[in-house]
Structures are given as structure tokens and as C-alpha cells.
Amino acid sequence: MPGRAAHGGATTTASPIGADAAGADVLTAERAHLAAAREALRRMREHAASLSADMAADWVSRMYLESLLDQRVAALADHPDTPLFFGRMDRDGGQDRDSPDDEPAGKRTGESAEQSVEEDELTTMYVGRRHVHDDGGDRRPLVLDWRAPVCRAFYQAGPADTMGWRTRRRFGFRGGELTAYEDEPLDAPVHTSALLTAEIERPRTGPMRDIVATIQPEQDVIVRADLGRTVCVQGAPGTGKTAVGLHRAAYLLFTHRERLARSGVLIVGPNRAFLAYISSVLPALGEVRVDQATVDDLLGAPTGTEPAEASAVKGDARMADVLRKALWRHIRKPEEGLVYTSGVARFRVPDHEVREIAAGLRGTTRYAAGRDMFAQRLAHRILVLMEQRGGAPDDRVQDQVARSRPMKRLLDAVWPKVTPELVLHALLSDADALRAAARGVLTDEEQAAILWARPPRSHRSAKWTAADRALLDELGDLIERTRSLGHLVVDEAQDLSAMQLRALGRRCASGSATVLGDIAQGTTPWSARSWDEVxxxxxxxxxxxxxxVGFRVPGTVLDFAADLLPHIAPGLAAPRSLRPGAGALTVRPSGDPVGDAAATVRGLLELEGTVGLIVPDAAVGAHAEALTAAGVPHGVLDRESTGDGDRLQVVPATLAKGLEFDHVVVAEPAAIAAAEERGLARLYVVLTRAVTTLTVLHAEPLPAALRAPAAP
Known part of the structure; x- marks a missing residue:
């Protein structure tokens, strides 16, 4: 039995059937349900906005409650161009319930119903981006949040296991208006959904959209993985790995809201343009308070540069051992004991006991905690001496001794206060200090690569590189513990150095992570070769x-780019696309790539969707000038911009990762490949940014690894 789709009064499927009145009647009923759900959501938001925090017992509680209420109101916002529901499930006897008045009521009431609706309570359910109920006494669910356990069937049910449901209905929308529906009998062979395909291929404008209506079964398994599990997703271009990671964050926040509200969730992306691109996904799913950051945001923006050889050594995991040794070398051998005077009495801890206490603590705890413990143990030894002389000191006396001037002098001499910057400056400025800390860990050549040729006068005037920032973070954790979050989502993780990964790992040490990336898209000198390593x-x-399996990148484009895989990731199988993409790829020689690119993108702007002109970094200025001279509106992406506001973006090749455009023009692929050590991997990234069409313009021959497509 084929699936059935209706558009207005006409019906189409994978096997088209004619128009009928029944389809129009169903659409009328479903539109009525949509209107009722929107009205109910409006009342829910008004009710939330009317609540007051004045009942709180104190000012702090009132501020916290007000924040929660504000979040609740924001989460209930109705976006008129976004459908409240995108699917429906029916059991036997539920298929004819096309009026919202026929919906069954849940047994449970209150907001907990968002998570606890039981499957056996429902014969029909609507699946959407957030929970909507009416304001009757039973608070009947009109739309169920896609993350609720009962909604798993919408994504997983099929001929192998109908999960107790009979029919899945998908809806088509234009803006916020319901325009079509398609029914799929769950006990029949799987067919290609016309509405699903149309939604996947729909041109995009602005930031990334959520994929909640098109999540595939294999993606849903990842999204619903338990909070305690760390999941790593190796995803080829266009497979939706980024969207899967974001939807997993939304699912975990829904399922473990109270716990994660305390511990926090963080999304880490490769650059600001990428974060801006994904910024609308979680708010569209009702999650309005999730932090997003780049690695530079977390570790500190670099203020200096260095040769790639130095960065590669500093990014190596062996540096953790070097830093640990360098830090603990700041503890000095005591030259004298501790003398404490109380009234006319003098109490002395001899130097050999001071050495024993320091040696017993050295390296067993974090540096700052060890300094405090060193002072307390010395103070306790003084208390023992006081008791031996007949005194009766208590804890207050011990604290007084630990804070005394003689103790401070001894601490500064033996266990001085340090900062990460001070330790790293001392390490990289002094060949002897570096040799002592790196002995048996780094080779002489590696030490020479990271030793400063012209050390800055002090750590305050040092220009720290991106690799240095990860080392400073490592030292910071050796001195004082880094706070751990409840869950961390890391995208493009294959490009992070071992030391950067260690820094992120500290931020989920007591939590879990979702790790996303593609080994084939590793473009840094230290890019990971395996996910076990990451x-x-x-x-x-x-x-x-x-x-x-790719859903977004056309097959002809993906096959063209896949020629590079044997050279950049020989262990990976070539990805495949569900979209053949006939006519999506154009590769042509050009005597004037800059001028031809301007003419090409002008034509593409007449089509629907976004346009990306991806060029070698050194050619960005020339292409931008050509577009300006031709009167073509455009934006230019850089490391600080977000790419908002212009349908056409000129994109440096090094910033293309993670982005997506309906139409992509790539100028001079050979120059992109030749610009860096892993240039072929960069080119693979660049060639797989297209959703609808890819045009490649080249004056220089294509890289040898890239075969020109056969003429049609």
C-alpha cells in the first residue's frame, strides 16, 4: 500500500494518485487542530507571563525564580513561520480521528506531562517541537514534544517493528501554514517520502535549521543516547552530524533538566561564524539557555603567532608531563625550619621535618591545595609542640599559626605562589629549565622548536599563541581544579590538538560528551588519525x-570530492548520498577565475537560497573587489564576523568548515590545496559545502588526486 500525500485538494505520492475530497477534508481538520494548538500555546505563554516571583522568601530566591519564569516564557514563544507539529501517529481506531476534539486526554496533569505521557494513553498523537496542552481540567495534550519517550515511535517505527502504531502521517508546511500531508502505513514496505525529501532539499536562508522533522532512525538512536554515555560521531559531509549533536543536547536538557540546569551544557564550535550558523537550532527547540563557545573563548584568544613546528610540539600530549615537572620544580628545598613565637614561648619545627612534610605532599595534589595543606600540617606540628608544653590550643590557634608572618615567609621560600603564565614563561625562556622538565620526554630538536629565541621580559608582556593557551589551561588545572560541566558537545573535534582536547576533557570530567567530526576533514598539522585517540x-x-549516508550534499558532488579520500583518510569508506544530484556539479576551466566567479554568483543570486564563494585565503580581497566593481551585494567572512545579513558570502577556504550553502562556487582548487600542509583535506571540506549546486572554476590544472568529471 503506497504512502499518500495531499497538497490542498490534490494528492501525490511516490505513486501519484488523483485529487479527492477526502484529502481536502483531512487538511481542513488538521488546520483546525493547528489553529487550536496555536491558541492553546498563546494561553500557556500568557499564563507563564502572569506568574510572579514575589512569593519567594528572599531577594536571591526571587531573582532565581524570575529567571526561571523568563526562560519559561521565552521557551513558549510561537514562531509564526515554524509549524507547531510536523507529524502524527495513529493506532488502530485512531486514523479516523481527524478532529482535535476527538483527541484522548492524558492521565497525568501538570508540566510533568511533557515527559511522562504513556503510550497506552494515546490512540492519536501529534509530534512537534514543544509540548502544548489545552487549559481544561485534564490539560489534554494537543502536541507532544518530540523528545518525550512516547514520540520515539515517530522516528523508529516501521515494518520490522510498528511499536504498536498503525500509521505515520507527515505534514508539509509553507511558512507556518499547513499545505500537505502524507500517510505511511507502518506495516507496509518503506517508501521514499516526498515530503521528507522536499524538507531535506528545501533551500535555506539564514542560520542552520533544526532537523527535528527529518531525523532518521540511525540519527535518532544517537540523539536519545543516555546522559551517562559519551558518544563519538564520525560523520561524512551532509550526514547531519552537527544537527544530531545539537538535537542530542536538546534531548538531554529535556530529559535531565534539573540536573543539567545545575551542571550546565556547553556547545564548542570551530569559529564564530559556525556558532552563528547554528545559533537558532536550540532556541527553535525551546532551549534558550545553552552556552556556545569556540576553543579560543574557553582558553583565551591568542595574541601571538609561531611556526607550525612549534605549535605541533606544544600540541602534543607529552607536553602534559613536561608541564607537570616544570610546575613542581618551583618547590624549593627548605634551608631552615619554622620558628613560631607565642608570648614568651618559642616553638620550632626543624628543617628536616619541614623537608619531610614538603616531600610528602609534593605531586600528590594540586599545587595550590598542596600549598595550603603544607601550611596546615606545619601549623598542626606547632600545635603538638604547644600541647607537649601543657597548652590546650584549638583549631583557631592552628589557623592563626597557618596565617602567621613566619609561616608566610617559609611558604614563599619553599612553596611559592605561582600562576600558569609565570610557570610557562619560565619554562620557555630558559633552556636549562626546559631541558630539566623535558628530559626523556622531548628530543633536543623538539625542545629547540619551542624555546623562545627572544624571551619577553616577563610573563605579563608575553604574546601567547593558540598552542600556548592550551598549555596555560593545563597548568591552571595543575594549580587549581577546573570546573566540570554536565555535558559537552564538541564539533569538528578532529582538528583539535591533544592538549586542546585535554582542556575540553577537564570541562566534562564528571559529565559526558558528544564528539562530532570527520577524520577526512582534519586540516591542522596535529589532526587526529583515529577517534580512539581523540x-x-x-x-x-x-x-x-x-x-x-548524506542527506544534504548531492551525490555527484560527494562522489567528486571522494576522489580525495584515499589521499587524506585511506581508512574511511567513501560516503554515499541519498540524492543523485544530476546536474548539480559543474567543473570548468577559466582564463579569469576572479571575473568568472563574479559573473557566476550573480546568476546564482537569481535562484532561491544562499550562495558561498569559497576562495584561497590570499584571494579574498581580489574577489571582494571584483564583486563590488560588478555591483553584486556580498559579505566577506572573517574570524570575527558571523556572516549574517548577506545571501552571498565570500568565504576564505580556512573558514569554510562546518558551513553550508545552497549554491557554492569554488575558485582555484589547486591554490587551496597548495596553501597548507593538509591542503587536500582542506579542499575536501571546501568541495562538500554545497547543498544544491557546486561550480568549480580553475585556471591552474586540478590537483592530480581530483579527477575531472566526465562530460555529460
Whole structure:
């Protein structure tokens, strides 16, 4: 039995059937349900806005309650161009319930119903981005949040296991208006959904959209993984790995809201343009308070540069051992004991006891905690001496001794206060200090690569590089513990150094992570060669899942780019696309790539969707000038911009990762490949940013690894 789709009064499927009145009647009933749900959501938001925090017992509680209420109101916002529901499930006897008045009521009441609706309570359910109920006494659910356990069937039910449901209905929308529906009998062979395909291929404008209406079964398994599990997703271009990671964050926040509200969730992306691109996804799903950051935001923006050889050594995991040794070398051998005077009495801890206490603590705890413990143990030894002389000191006396001037002098001499900057400056400025800390860990050549040729006068005047920032973070954790979050989502993780991964791992040490990336898209000198390596540096035991089927990148484009895989990631199988993409790829020689690119993008702007002109970094200025001279409106992406406001973006090749455009023009692929050590991997990234069409313009021959497509 084929699936059935209706558009207005006409019906179409994979096997089209004619128009009928029944389809129009169903659409009328479903539109009535949509109107009722929107009205109910409006009342829910008004009710939330009317609540007051004045009942709180104190000012702090009132501020906290007000914040929660504000979040609740924001989460209930109705976006008129976004459908409240996108699917419906019916059991036997439920298929004819096309009026919202026929919906069954849930047994439970209150907001907990968002998570606790039982499957056996429903014969029909609508699946949407957030929970909506009416304001009757039973608070009947009009729309169920896609994350509720009962809604798993919408994504997972099929001929192999109908999960107790008979029919899945998908809806088509234009803006916020319901325009079509398609029914799929769950006990029949799987067919290609016209509405699903149309939604996947729909041109995009502005930021990334959520994929909640098109999540595939294999993606849903990842999204609903338990909070305690770290999941690593190896995803080829266009497989939706980024969207899966964001939807997992939304699912975990829904399922473990109270716990994660305390511990926090953080999304880490490669650059600001990427974060801006994904910024609308979680708010569209009702999650309005999730932090997003780049690695530079977390570790500190670099203020200096250095050769790639130095960065590669500093990014190596062995540097953790070097830093640990360098830090603990700041503890000095005591030259004298501790003398404490109380009234006319003098109490002395001899130097050999001071050495024993320091040696017993050295390296067993964090540096700052060890300094405090060193003072307390010395103070306790003084208390023992006081008791031996007949005194009766208590804890207050011990604290007084620990804070005394003689104790401070001894601490500064033996266990001085340090900062990460001070320790790293001392290490990189002094060949002898570096040799002592790196002995048996780094080779002489590696030490020479990271030793400063012209050390800054002090750590305050040092220009720290991106690699240095990760080392400073490591030292910071050796001195004082880094706070751990409840869950961390890391995208493009294959490009992070071992030391950067260790820094992120500290931020989920007591939580879990979702690790996303593609080994084939590794473009840094220290890019990971395996996900086991990445998980090891993060300090997480996780399972690796592969997404190899692309939904967004046309097949002809993906096949063209896949020629590079044997050269950049020989262990990976070539991805495949569900979209053949006939006519999506154009590769042509050009005597004037800059001028031809301007003319090409002008034509593409007449089509629907976004346009990305991706060029070698050194050619960005020339292309931008050509577009300006031709009167073509455009934006230019850089490391600080977000790419908002212009349908056409000129994109440096090094910033293309993670982005997506309906139409992509790539100028001079050979120059992109030749610009850096892993240039072919960069080119693979660039060639897979297209959703609808890819045009490649080249004056220089294509890289040898890239075969020109056969003429049609």
C-alpha cells in the first residue's frame, strides 16, 4: 500500500494518485487542530507571563525564580513561520480521528506531562517541537514534544517493528501554514517520502535549521543516547552530524533538566561564524539557555603567532608531563625550619621535618591545595609542640599559626605562589629549565622548536599563541581544579590538538560528551588519525558511531570530492548520498577565475537560497573587489564576523568548515590545496559545502588526486 500525500485538494505520492475530497477534508481538520494548538500555546505563554516571583522568601530566591519564569516564557514563544507539529501517529481506531476534539486526554496533569505521557494513553498523537496542552481540567495534550519517550515511535517505527502504531502521517508546511500531508502505513514496505525529501532539499536562508522533522532512525538512536554515555560521531559531509549533536543536547536538557540546569551544557564550535550558523537550532527547540563557545573563548584568544613546528610540539600530549615537572620544580628545598613565637614561648619545627612534610605532599595534589595543606600540617606540628608544653590550643590557634608572618615567609621560600603564565614563561625562556622538565620526554630538536629565541621580559608582556593557551589551561588545572560541566558537545573535534582536547576533557570530567567530526576533514598539522585517540585525550570512554549516508550534499558532488579520500583518510569508506544530484556539479576551466566567479554568483543570486564563494585565503580581497566593481551585494567572512545579513558570502577556504550553502562556487582548487600542509583535506571540506549546486572554476590544472568529471 503506497504512502499518500495531499497538497490542498490534490494528492501525490511516490505513486501519484488523483485529487479527492477526502484529502481536502483531512487538511481542513488538521488546520483546525493547528489553529487550536496555536491558541492553546498563546494561553500557556500568557499564563507563564502572569506568574510572579514575589512569593519567594528572599531577594536571591526571587531573582532565581524570575529567571526561571523568563526562560519559561521565552521557551513558549510561537514562531509564526515554524509549524507547531510536523507529524502524527495513529493506532488502530485512531486514523479516523481527524478532529482535535476527538483527541484522548492524558492521565497525568501538570508540566510533568511533557515527559511522562504513556503510550497506552494515546490512540492519536501529534509530534512537534514543544509540548502544548489545552487549559481544561485534564490539560489534554494537543502536541507532544518530540523528545518525550512516547514520540520515539515517530522516528523508529516501521515494518520490522510498528511499536504498536498503525500509521505515520507527515505534514508539509509553507511558512507556518499547513499545505500537505502524507500517510505511511507502518506495516507496509518503506517508501521514499516526498515530503521528507522536499524538507531535506528545501533551500535555506539564514542560520542552520533544526532537523527535528527529518531525523532518521540511525540519527535518532544517537540523539536519545543516555546522559551517562559519551558518544563519538564520525560523520561524512551532509550526514547531519552537527544537527544530531545539537538535537542530542536538546534531548538531554529535556530529559535531565534539573540536573543539567545545575551542571550546565556547553556547545564548542570551530569559529564564530559556525556558532552563528547554528545559533537558532536550540532556541527553535525551546532551549534558550545553552552556552556556545569556540576553543579560543574557553582558553583565551591568542595574541601571538609561531611556526607550525612549534605549535605541533606544544600540541602534543607529552607536553602534559613536561608541564607537570616544570610546575613542581618551583618547590624549593627548605634551608631552615619554622620558628613560631607565642608570648614568651618559642616553638620550632626543624628543617628536616619541614623537608619531610614538603616531600610528602609534593605531586600528590594540586599545587595550590598542596600549598595550603603544607601550611596546615606545619601549623598542626606547632600545635603538638604547644600541647607537649601543657597548652590546650584549638583549631583557631592552628589557623592563626597557618596565617602567621613566619609561616608566610617559609611558604614563599619553599612553596611559592605561582600562576600558569609565570610557570610557562619560565619554562620557555630558559633552556636549562626546559631541558630539566623535558628530559626523556622531548628530543633536543623538539625542545629547540619551542624555546623562545627572544624571551619577553616577563610573563605579563608575553604574546601567547593558540598552542600556548592550551598549555596555560593545563597548568591552571595543575594549580587549581577546573570546573566540570554536565555535558559537552564538541564539533569538528578532529582538528583539535591533544592538549586542546585535554582542556575540553577537564570541562566534562564528571559529565559526558558528544564528539562530532570527520577524520577526512582534519586540516591542522596535529589532526587526529583515529577517534580512539581523540577520546583518549578527552579522558572519556565512548563508543564511535559512523554516519555515512548524506542527506544534504548531492551525490555527484560527494562522489567528486571522494576522489580525495584515499589521499587524506585511506581508512574511511567513501560516503554515499541519498540524492543523485544530476546536474548539480559543474567543473570548468577559466582564463579569469576572479571575473568568472563574479559573473557566476550573480546568476546564482537569481535562484532561491544562499550562495558561498569559497576562495584561497590570499584571494579574498581580489574577489571582494571584483564583486563590488560588478555591483553584486556580498559579505566577506572573517574570524570575527558571523556572516549574517548577506545571501552571498565570500568565504576564505580556512573558514569554510562546518558551513553550508545552497549554491557554492569554488575558485582555484589547486591554490587551496597548495596553501597548507593538509591542503587536500582542506579542499575536501571546501568541495562538500554545497547543498544544491557546486561550480568549480580553475585556471591552474586540478590537483592530480581530483579527477575531472566526465562530460555529460
Amino acid at each position: 577520546l583518549g585525550h578527552l579522558g572519556q570512554d565512548g563508543e564511535v558511531t559512523e554516519l555515512a
